[in-house]
Structures are given as structure tokens and as C-alpha cells.
Amino acid sequence: MRIVIDGMGGDNAPQSNVEGAVNAIKEYGINIVITGDKEILEKEFSKYDFDKEKLEIIHTTEIIENEDKPVKAIRSKKDSSMVVALRLVKEGYADAVISAGNTGALLAGGLFVVGRIKGIDRPCLCPAIPNAKKGMTLIADGGANADCKPRNLVEFAAMSNIYAKKVLGLSNPRVALANVGIEEGKGNDLVKKAYEELKNIDLNFIGNVEARDVINDYTDIIVCDGFTGNILLKSAEGVAISVMGLLKETFLSSTKGKLGAMLLKDDLRKLKSFMDYAEYGGAPLLGVNGGVIKAHGSSDSRAIKNAINQGIKFAKGNVLQDIKDFVVVNKESEE
Amino acid sequence: MRIVIDGMGGDNAPQSNVEGAVNAIKEYGINIVITGDKEILEKEFSKYDFDKEKLEIIHTTEIIENEDKPVKAIRSKKDSSMVVALRLVKEGYADAVISAGNTGALLAGGLFVVGRIKGIDRPCLCPAIPNAKKGMTLIADGGANADCKPRNLVEFAAMSNIYAKKVLGLSNPRVALANVGIEEGKGNDLVKKAYEELKNIDLNFIGNVEARDVINDYTDIIVCDGFTGNILLKSAEGVAISVMGLLKETFLSSTKGKLGAMLLKDDLRKLKSFMDYAEYGGAPLLGVNGGVIKAHGSSDSRAIKNAINQGIKFAKGNVLQDIKDFVVVNKESEE
Incomplete structure (x- = not known):
């Protein structure tokens, strides 16, 4: 199981995201992927003592700000920490993504990068x-x-x-x-x-x-x-x-x-x-073809850790498959 | 100026309505008309010392309860304290009506008894x-x-x-x-x-x-x-x-x-x-062709007195005429 964190998203980024990730690694023993400026993130992680084997930092060069127009930001900032994190879920490399960044952009990214579950309007x-x-x-x-x-x-x-x-x-x-x-x-x-x-x-x-x-x-x-x-x-x-x-x-x-x-x-x-x-904790975006959890913009490390735990349960519980099964049953009942 | 009170409407009827009416007569010196069971109302008013010349009780035999279906109640309980009070406004005998009774019924009564201002949808x-x-x-x-x-x-x-x-x-x-x-x-x-x-x-x-x-x-x-x-x-x-x-x-x-x-x-x-x-105080029903003030169901005498004061200001301020003027101007600007 791998959970990806939008390292640069949120009012307290990257500090809260990094501390939340460290605590999640310690408490849940899972693998964390984090996207963002490698130098900044490495410096932040160096403050903590934890199993470094469980962490992967993926360097990105852009950040989607709260003031950015959601759809435009998703389309133009292709190397932002948020878009890259969403892509890792889309490609199946990670099981769920946590972001405390721009809500509208995450919704747009859920639709345009991860994509809808077929049959969910x-x-x-x-x-x-x-x-x-x-x-x-x-x-x-x-x-x-x-x-x-x-x-x-x-x-x-x-x-x-x-x-x-x-x-x-x-x-x-x-x-x-x-x-x-x-x-x-x-x-x-x-x-x-x-x-x-x-x-x-x-x-x-x-x-x-x-x-x-x-x-x-x-x-x-x-x-x-x-x-x-x-x-x-x-x-x-x-x-x-x-x-x-x-x-x-x-x-x-x-x-x-x-x-x-x-x-x-x-x-x-x-x-x-x-x-x-x-x-x-965070709010799940349900109906897209991957685990996407929106953490509150002002999330502290505890909120991030809680959101990571939601992402873990989302993946373990096969929520996606259950939604797909509902689509099939619902369609049959309409026919 | 005459304000009519639905004497039997509200959780604390008729006590709060009567006490509120007495205090409004004393404080604002206006004429109050109250609808309801004459015997019960007279007994209640006998507790207070005030200028009896300023009070008129109109006997009614029915009460619209909170459980009543609004439209049906307005249509079938023609001799209810609420319908008769609304009719007094419709006929121009009173300048505004105050009711703490069934909200839905008062809305329906505003439409069906008092009627809409022409041009207000x-x-x-x-x-x-x-x-x-x-x-x-x-x-x-x-x-x-x-x-x-x-x-x-x-x-x-x-x-x-x-x-x-x-x-x-x-x-x-x-x-x-x-x-x-x-x-x-x-x-x-x-x-x-x-x-x-x-x-x-x-x-x-x-x-x-x-x-x-x-x-x-x-x-x-x-x-x-x-x-x-x-x-x-x-x-x-x-x-x-x-x-x-x-x-x-x-x-x-x-x-x-x-x-x-x-x-x-x-x-x-x-x-x-x-x-x-x-x-x-109360909530006005705006757009009907008369002053209709809905007092909170649990109104005490102070809330009733405040609602009466709203009715007085509504009438004195020519709110109805101003709304009619808006309709004319608005229509012209559309043409």
C-alpha cells in the first residue's frame, strides 16, 4: 500500500504534511510518496527520526496556489505537486492521494486527471x-x-x-x-x-x-x-x-x-x-476512479495523519470496487 | 390605524396575544381588533387595566391548529380566528394582521384570502x-x-x-x-x-x-x-x-x-x-396586498407587542404602495 501526499498543498505546507507523513509511517507502517520541492522537503524530513525506506520524495517544480483558477491551474501547472500526486493515483502507483491544497483545483483534478468512474454522472x-x-x-x-x-x-x-x-x-x-x-x-x-x-x-x-x-x-x-x-x-x-x-x-x-x-x-x-x-480529518471525493481525500486547508499534522488513515481505509475497504458494483446493480434495476 | 391579531394563534394563545395587545394599546395608543372565542378572550382581557375603547373583539368559532394542512385549513375553516383576521385586512377594516399560528396556513391565507399584489409573482x-x-x-x-x-x-x-x-x-x-x-x-x-x-x-x-x-x-x-x-x-x-x-x-x-x-x-x-x-419580533409576508406579520409560534407577550409595532410601521410607512411602485418601474424597465 502506498499513499501519496501533495507535499506543497495547504496553509501549513510543507511542515504539517511532512510531520503528518512521518507520524503515519510510524503509526501505520505504510509507504508514503510525497510530491514537492525536493530540497525543501528533504530538509523538513531531516528533522525527524523514522524509517526512511518507507518514504519516497518525487520532485515537482510548481505549486497550485489558493488564488489559482481551478481548471486552468490543473491544465497549466502539469508539474505541480497536486497534479503529479493525482497522476500517481491515476497510474495505479499509489492507492490514494491526500491534499490540503486548493479545493476547487482538487475537484477539477479529480475529474480531469484521475477521471470519473464509468456510470457515475x-x-x-x-x-x-x-x-x-x-x-x-x-x-x-x-x-x-x-x-x-x-x-x-x-x-x-x-x-x-x-x-x-x-x-x-x-x-x-x-x-x-x-x-x-x-x-x-x-x-x-x-x-x-x-x-x-x-x-x-x-x-x-x-x-x-x-x-x-x-x-x-x-x-x-x-x-x-x-x-x-x-x-x-x-x-x-x-x-x-x-x-x-x-x-x-x-x-x-x-x-x-x-x-x-x-x-x-x-x-x-x-x-x-x-x-x-x-x-x-479529510473529505473524500467519491465517484472518481481513485482514492482522493481533501484535507482541510488549515490542517495540522494530526489532521494530515488522520486523512492518511482515511486513505488507507479507503484502499483496504475496496470502496472503488463497491461503487463500481453499485453502478452495475443500479443500471440493471433501471433496465 | 387598526391592527388585527389572530387571538387563538400560537403556542401561548390566547394569553400572550392578549397581554401583547394590552401593552401595545398602552404603549402605542392604537386600536386593536382581536379574533377568537369571545368568552375566553373577554375573561383574559379582564385581568388588565387599559383603555377598553381601543379594543374590539370579533367572535370566531374555529381554530387552525399546527397540525392542520395549510391550504385545506384555510379553505375549510372559514370562521377560524386566522381566516377572519386575514379577511379584515383584505377588506381594509384593519391595516395589518399579526398571527403566531400555523406558518403554512398563514402563507396560504396570505395568498388565498388577502391575495397577491398584481405584478408580484x-x-x-x-x-x-x-x-x-x-x-x-x-x-x-x-x-x-x-x-x-x-x-x-x-x-x-x-x-x-x-x-x-x-x-x-x-x-x-x-x-x-x-x-x-x-x-x-x-x-x-x-x-x-x-x-x-x-x-x-x-x-x-x-x-x-x-x-x-x-x-x-x-x-x-x-x-x-x-x-x-x-x-x-x-x-x-x-x-x-x-x-x-x-x-x-x-x-x-x-x-x-x-x-x-x-x-x-x-x-x-x-x-x-x-x-x-x-x-x-415577526416575519413579514411581503408581496401580498396587505400587511401580514408572522410572529414566532412560541411568541411571548413581548414578541407579540414587537410584531404589532412592526405592523404599525408597515402601515405608516406605506410599504404596500412602495412595492406597487416598484412593480410599475420594474415593468417599464423591462419594456
Whole structure:
């Protein structure tokens, strides 16, 4: 098993990527390939003591920046750490790729470099958000496809269901449609039609979920178009960050508040870490013909190591083959 | 000026409605008409000392419950407190109606009893959510229309802009489109087309806003389809409630936590009240030919009084006439 890391991608590159790779080699005993500026990477790796046999550095000369236009960057920066890493998966040299770089570019690279699985119309990005029961909930699609057809939502459901079983270890993931009410027949045209189709697919479809209940562990997977998924995720994130800010402000506004906050310091840190979704590893891009994991842009070494572990489970669990099997079954049922 | 209150609508009916009406009579000196069971309402009003000349009770025999199917309820319960209240606005006897009852029924009643303003394709519901700068942000549409055309979003923008000026007193409201990124050209087909049209309308259009920034006072008005508006609102609400729950749990889990929480009791109460959007009064239904304000289902007397004040400002500000003027100008610019 080989996992490839886009060495230069992410806000804390290459440091976090290198430290995450070292810790993954130590903890999981796997082989890591890393792409990027060889000199810089070698210097960074020289800080650590680990089994050098398990590391391969592939020199690349370009970097895709956050400001780059995704499709253009993938097409023009052929020797970037991201494109080369994706190509190693495409060519079968590595089993999965981890990148904390430009999200749009990774989505475009998934499509144009790795390629779609035949029979899947649109790949989806599946980030996980923490819920109040200290578990997590997958959003499929979390933002790859702004406009969707009912068929796309059905594929998102099937693919994320496989991922939840094989990578997250859930035996019978609950799958729900993001909607404005829980009753059947609610919502816009897209979700009404998708609801009908989801009833006929072999998965644990529990119906609709309202956005306010997502955090209450109502479901393991939320199916929606990528526009809705983005709104859902970002709205939750914005409020969580703001409430922490307000708390801080409130606590610092009086001596009594400061004293109280001092006593609660450890508890507040726990709360903050719960709400920090960067801790929950990366988001898989499902539906492309290889393992592609998007790590959060601000990933620290722990997030990178967690994302590598996701890549390992993705490969070991044969997620790709299961998705291909779904395509066959789904096609047969349509005929 | 006369404001009519659906006396039997809401979780705390009729108590909160009656107390809110009494306080509005005292504070604003206006005439209140209230619909509902006369005997029950008279008994409730007898608890208060106020100018009885300013109150009129109109007896009704039916109540629309939260469980009732909206359209069916409006059509079959003709003598309900809600339908009769709406009719009083339709007939011009009252200037605006306040209801804390079944939201779907009020939307249906707005359309079928009060009727649309000619030239407005779809009315929208405009709830306000608190932002972290202690102001509020209007969501247009907050849930009335699951499927929208670009034209609808333009109308939502124009109508909520008028409301923000006349009722909220903003001189030049900022209007933004809910989107997955701030750059022009982002998003689904609907928002891309709406963006183009909004550039050509006479209002302070500031472009796109991401859901994570809504709470940061980025804009005064967020324009979106009702499906997106519902997801945005409910996701924020769910997280805010959950975080408060987690805080409570965290604080009660240790002696130190309990001590700290005791010191912070007043501050936490302030924070909770900030996040309680019921405090921010009601949501207007814009685009129907009369003032219709939806108060939160769990409204207390203060929320009802605030909603009555919104109704007064709605009528005094000639919001309806301004919307009709927009229709004329907009039509001319299309010709």
C-alpha cells in the first residue's frame, strides 16, 4: 500500500504534511510518496527520526496556489505537486492521494486527471461535521456540484453509504435527505423526485432531515445538492465560530466573567476542539476512479495523519470496487 | 390605524396575544381588533387595566391548529380566528394582521384570502436573524417558496429592501445573494442569473455572501430561494441551540465548572437572549396586498407587542404602495 501526499498543498505546507507523513509511517507502517520541492522537503524530513525506506520524495517544480483558477491551474501547472500526486493515483502507483491544497483545483483534478468512474454522472465531496452526540455526520454533496439532478443525489447517497461502511465502520448508516420539513412530499422539485428514487435503493433511507436537526445525530449521512450542502455547512460553521467569539467577549467584559472563564478554561477548550471540524480529518471525493481525500486547508499534522488513515481505509475497504458494483446493480434495476 | 391579531394563534394563545395587545394599546395608543372565542378572550382581557375603547373583539368559532394542512385549513375553516383576521385586512377594516399560528396556513391565507399584489409573482416570508454585531439580518425568502426563478429573487430583493427602509429604518440597506463563494460567476444557475438581474435594479446590491459570514453583519438582507433560506436559518438555529446545550453540559460536569458557571450566570443569560430569535419580533409576508406579520409560534407577550409595532410601521410607512411602485418601474424597465 502506498499513499501519496501533495507535499506543497495547504496553509501549513510543507511542515504539517511532512510531520503528518512521518507520524503515519510510524503509526501505520505504510509507504508514503510525497510530491514537492525536493530540497525543501528533504530538509523538513531531516528533522525527524523514522524509517526512511518507507518514504519516497518525487520532485515537482510548481505549486497550485489558493488564488489559482481551478481548471486552468490543473491544465497549466502539469508539474505541480497536486497534479503529479493525482497522476500517481491515476497510474495505479499509489492507492490514494491526500491534499490540503486548493479545493476547487482538487475537484477539477479529480475529474480531469484521475477521471470519473464509468456510470457515475457526478462525483461528490463528502466532508464530515461533528454532531452534538460527539459523532459525525457526512454531507454528500458538500459542495462539488451546485446544480444537481435527482439521479445525482441517488449516486451521492449510494457512494457515501459505501464510504460510511468501509471507512467510518458504520454497519448500517442512516441516510437522510436535507429538506425543509420531515414529511414526505415537502421541499423543492429536486428533493421530491430524489425522495421517490431513494426509497427504491438498497440502503437505510430514513427520509427527510431538517437542517436544525443535523447536529442532533439524526442521521449519519445527509444527501443534498452541493449548493445546499455548502450553505448548511458554512451556516453551522459561522454560528459556531461566532458563538465562541461572543462567549469570549462576554467573559472578558467583567472581572467576575474573567474569573469564571479562568475556572472554565479547560472545559471551554474541550468545547472549542469539539467544534473544530478540521479535527475530523479529510473529505473524500467519491465517484472518481481513485482514492482522493481533501484535507482541510488549515490542517495540522494530526489532521494530515488522520486523512492518511482515511486513505488507507479507503484502499483496504475496496470502496472503488463497491461503487463500481453499485453502478452495475443500479443500471440493471433501471433496465 | 387598526391592527388585527389572530387571538387563538400560537403556542401561548390566547394569553400572550392578549397581554401583547394590552401593552401595545398602552404603549402605542392604537386600536386593536382581536379574533377568537369571545368568552375566553373577554375573561383574559379582564385581568388588565387599559383603555377598553381601543379594543374590539370579533367572535370566531374555529381554530387552525399546527397540525392542520395549510391550504385545506384555510379553505375549510372559514370562521377560524386566522381566516377572519386575514379577511379584515383584505377588506381594509384593519391595516395589518399579526398571527403566531400555523406558518403554512398563514402563507396560504396570505395568498388565498388577502391575495397577491398584481405584478408580484411570488410573495416571500422575511424572518430576521440576529448577527454577531447585535443587529439583525433579513432572509428573503425565509421559506415560502421552495422552487424559484431569477425573477422571484429580484422581487424578494426589492420588497425586502423597501421593508428594511420603512420598518427597520435602514437608510441604504445592503442586499446580498446567498452563495457558495463571493466571486461573481459562482453558484448554481438560479443565483448566477439572479446576480445579473440584481446588478440592474435600483438598490444597494453588494454581491454574494457566503453562509458563514451571514452572522458577521456582512449584509442587511440575504436574498435566496425559500429552500436555501430555510436551510440557512435552521442550520444556524440548530448549532446555536446545540452549543448552548453543550456549554451547559460542560459546565455541570465538574465542581469547578459549576462554580465558574455560577459566576457567569448573568453573562450566559445575555448570550442566550441574544441568540433567541423569537425576541426579534415577526416575519413579514411581503408581496401580498396587505400587511401580514408572522410572529414566532412560541411568541411571548413581548414578541407579540414587537410584531404589532412592526405592523404599525408597515402601515405608516406605506410599504404596500412602495412595492406597487416598484412593480410599475420594474415593468417599464423591462419594456
